[in-house]
Amino acid sequence: MDVVMPPYEDHPNLRAAEMARDRGDVPQAIHDYRDIIKEAPFCAKAYLGLGMSLLDANAVDEAKKTFEKAIAMFPKCSGAYAGLGAVYLIIDQPENAINSFDQALIRDSRNAKALNGYGIALDMIGDHEAAQVYYRAVMEVDPCNLSFESNLGLSMVLAGNTIEGIHILERLSRSPQATPRVRQNLALAYGLVGDMKMAKKIGRLDLPDDFVMNNISYFEAIQQRQEFFGMIPKNNTIPLDQTRKWQEAVY
Numbered sequence: 001m002d003v004v005m006p007p008y009e010d011h012p013n014l015r016a017a018e019m020a021r022d023r024g025d026v027p028q029a030i031h032d033y034r035d036i037i038k039e040a041p042f043c044a045k046a047y048l049g050l051g052m053s054l055l056d057a058n059a060v061d062e063a064k065k066t067f068e069k070a071i072a073m074f075p076k077c078s079g080a081y082a083g084l085g086a087v088y089l090i091i092d093q094p095e096n097a098i099n100s101f102d103q104a105l106i107r108d109s110r111n112a113k114a115l116n117g118y119g120i121a122l123d124m125i126g127d128h129e130a131a132q133v134y135y136r137a138v139m140e141v142d143p144c145n146l147s148f149e150s151n152l153g154l155s156m157v158l159a160g161n162t163i164e165g166i167h168i169l170e171r172l173s174r175s176p177q178a179t180p181r182v183r184q185n186l187a188l189a190y191g192l193v194g195d196m197k198m199a200k201k202i203g204r205l206d207l208p209d210d211f212v213m214n215n216i217s218y219f220e221a222i223q224q225r226q227e228f229f230g231m232i233p234k235n236n237t238i239p240l241d242q243t244r245k246w247q248e249a250v251y
Contacts, residue, residue, distance in 0.1 A: 082104040153167075180207075184207070186202050
C-alpha cells in the first residue's frame with residue numbers, strides 16, 4: 001500500500017521557479033527555489049525543485065545534500081528519494097541508486113522518475129531483463145514520454161536483442177516529439193552493432209562533427225574489445241561502461 005504524503009507548506013512563487021527551470025534558466029530557478037525555502041522552510045516542492053535544478057547545473061554534491069535534507073525533513077516524500085537516486089546514477093553508484101529508488105517506490109509505486117531511474121541503474125549493473133520490466137512499468141504510468149520507451153529500446157540492444165531494440169528506436173526517432181537524446185540512443189545502438197555509417201548519420205542530426213567522431217571512436221573501441229575477446233559477450237549482451245551517459249533520466 002502506498003504511503004500518502006501529507007500536505008506540506010506551499011508557496012505562490014513555485015510556478016515561477018518551475019517555469020524558469022523549464023525554459024532552461026537554471027540560475028534563476030536555483031535563486032527562486034532558495035528564496036522560497038527561506039520564506040517557507042517546510043515547502044517540500046521547493047527542496048525537490050532546488051535539488052533538480054542543481055543537478056541541471058552539475059552541482060552534484062550540493063544537489064545530494066539538498067535531497068538528503070529533504071528526506072530528513074519529509075521522510076514520506078517519494079520525490080526526495082527519487083532525486084537522491086538520480087544523484088547516485090550521476091556519480092556511478094547504481095547499487096545506492098537502487099536503494100533510493102526502492103524507498104521512493106515504497107512511498108509511491110507510480111513515481112515515474114523512480115521507475116525510470118531504477119531501470120537505468122539495473123542497466124548499469126548489466127541486469128537488462130530486469131531493467132526492461134521497470135521501463136515497461138513507467139511507460140504505463142506515462143505513455144506519452146518517449147524517453148522511457150527509448151531507454152527500453154536501448155536496453156534491448158544492450159541485452160543483445162538488437163533487431164527489436166533498433167526497430168523501437170527508429171520508430172521513436174521519426175516522431176515529431178523525439179528529443180536529441182532519443183535520436184542519439186539510436187546512434188548509439190547503430191554504433192554498438194557496428195554500423196558506423198548510420199551512427200554518424202544519426203549523430204550529426206544533433207551533434208557537431210567533433211562530438212560525433214569522438215562517439216564513433218568510442219563505438220569502435222567497443223567493437224575491437226568484442227573482437228579481441230571473441231565476440232559474443234557473456235550472456236549475449238553488449239558491454240557498455242557508461243550506460244547512464246546515454247540513457248535519459250528524467251529529474
